[in-house]
Amino acid sequence: MSSEQNEVNGPAIILVEPQMGENIGMVARAMANFGLSELRLVAPRDGWPNEAARATAAKADHVIDQATVFPTLEEAIADLTYVLATTARQRDGFKPVLAPVEAAPVLRARETADERTGILFGRERFGLSNEEVGRADAIVTFPIDPAFASLNIAQAVLLMAYEWMKSGLATEADTPFRGPDITPAPREELHGLLDHLETALAARGYFRPEAKKEKMVDRLRAVLTRPGFTLGEIKVLRGIVSSLDYFSPSEPRGVGYPERKQAADTPRMQRQPRLAPKGDDA
Incomplete structure (x- = not known):
């Protein structure tokens, strides 16, 4: 002001x-x-x-x-x-x-x-x-x-x-406070979310009939590219998709390590360097 x-x-x-x-x-x-x-x-x-x-x-x-x-x-x-x-x-x-x-x-x-x-x-x-x-x-x-x-x-x-x-305001649009500054996530993060969601939906037979899959994917991408998600919001959405992808009513989160989750994590864990136990010489 x-x-x-x-x-x-x-x-x-x-x-x-x-x-x-x-x-x-x-x-x-x-x-x-x-x-x-x-x-x-x-x-x-x-x-x-x-x-x-x-x-x-x-x-x-x-x-x-x-x-x-x-x-x-x-x-x-x-x-x-x-x-x-x-x-x-x-x-x-x-x-x-x-x-x-x-x-x-x-x-x-x-x-x-x-x-x-x-x-x-x-x-x-x-x-x-x-x-x-x-x-x-x-x-x-x-x-x-x-x-x-x-x-x-x-x-x-x-x-x-x-x-x-x-x-008496500096500009007519002046207000005592503003909403937070929003920085949209990089496009690669958004594309990663869309690919993740498309894969999860395809595994569950969402795209039916197959001939309409391309149009359905286009509509899905149009909906999700409209809001301008932040990086944090995309991480939340990907976490939701991952949870739906790996857990189910028969294997809910917190009761064990679902086989699909273990199968997805194993290649990633194998790529990470092994850390030496505490107390060992480097």
């Missing part, structure tokens, strides 16, 4: 007359998920502090504890130099309209330049009034289905907070 993530505070999240403490708590959780911490409340209906908010904040206590309350929107944004208003409805006027993915870099650039920014979110029932939108510098709206444009306030905050976090 970019080190820039920790160099700026991030925009203030401003909730205008929020009605339910539970929603405020979920907003705090969404903020904390993506590195935002400054929550401003304008005339919350049920007062503040609110234990219902803390209960739904999922331990985002630092956001709840630092939240500030203002009697009016004008006072809540008085110290800010750039403010965005979120809305799902088209508004008459001349305000620029941005998508979240466009708005986040603008906010980050201003924050990096030591400006103070904020994002307005309206009431759960009807959002922001036209007068409140008019106090903002620009509008942010979400690319949602117009047939169902209602967003929960915490969802709206989550979308903006996510875009804010993304705007």
Whole structure:
């Protein structure tokens, strides 16, 4: 991740007359998920502090504890130099309209330049009034289905907070962790597995009728060459095939040394140099 993530505070999240403490708590959780911490409340209906908010904040206590309350929107944004208003409805006027993915870099650039920014979110029932939108510098709206444009306030905050976090990453595909680096096995190892499996299947009469064997082998190879097995994975598969090849219900692993296994091991053992017993002179 970019080190820039920790160099700026991030925009203030401003909730205008929020009605339910539970929603405020979920907003705090969404903020904390993506590195935002400054929550401003304008005339919350049920007062503040609110234990219902803390209960739904999922331990985002630092956001709840630092939240500030203002009697009016004008006072809540008085110290800010750039403010965005979120809305799902088209508004008459001349305000620029941005998508979240466009708005986040603008906010980050201003924050990096030591400006103070904020994002307005309206009431759960009807959002922001036209007068409140008019106090903002620009509008942010979400690319949602117009047939169902209602967003929960915490969802709206989550979308903006996510875009804010993304705007500070080294690349858009940055994530906190990645899967392991996979190095495919050499082709000779894969071919060895395929030959091993083909021999084992042929010994058990799998390729029937004989005229279709070539096509069946082609399909088998197509399936097994698709995943890009590692060397370790190929060793596991060959161990499975060997176990099926040498052991059977009548001679399971652990009850002895099956004749087929002994017959396969004897030539290999004969090729290995004999080691002198311990204590003998070299």
